[in-house]
Each structure stands twice: as structure tokens, then as C-alpha cells.
Amino acid sequence: MASERCGARTRAGGACRSPAVSGRRRCRMHGGAKGSGAPSGNSNALKSGLYTAERQAMRLKMGVLMRAGKKLLRDI
Numbered sequence: 001m002a003s004e005r006c007g008a009r010t011r012a013g014g015a016c017r018s019p020a021v022s023g024r025r026r027c028r029m030h031g032g033a034k035g036s037g038a039p040s041g042n043s044n045a046l047k048s049g050l051y052t053a054e055r056q057a058m059r060l061k062m063g064v065l066m067r068a069g070k071k072l073l074r075d076i
């Protein structure tokens with residue numbers, strides 16, 4: 001599989017097609033650089049707790065569970 005693209009909006013209006021830094025979603029030019037961004041666990045921008053890494057992981061798990069459940073129902 002090709003590496004993930006950065007996808008940040010460029011000044012030309014398109015999407016940046018540089019490969020994202022591994023482990024990040026943006027290229028080096030768009031915030032993917034080492035030391036860029038907040039350290040994990042930082043809560044400066046925390047408002048409701050709706051989008052914390054914990055919740056996002058939970059959401060992911062729920063999606064997998066739902067899919068498994070639906071498959072089960074189909075198989076019966």
C-alpha cells in the first residue's frame with residue numbers, strides 16, 4: 001500500500017500530496033515535523049472530552065463490534 005498522503009490544503013487550493021511523516025497524518029511542511037504539535041495527554045484544547053484519544057479509540061472499537069454483530073446476524 002502507498003504511504004499516506006499529507007492532504008493539507010495548499011495555497012493553490014489543492015491538497016498537499018507529500019507523504020505524511022510516519023506515525024503522523026501530515027507531511028513535514030504541514031505540522032508533521034518532529035517536536036511539532038502537542039504532547040499526548042495535553043488537555044489545553046479539551047472542552048467536553050468528546051474527542052480525546054481515549055474516546056476515539058473507543059469509537060473505533062465500537063465500530064468493529066457493530067460490524068461483527070451485523071455479520072453475526074447475517075450468518076444466522
Ligand SMILES: [Zn+2]
Nearest residue numbers: 006016027030
Ligand atoms: Zn503537506
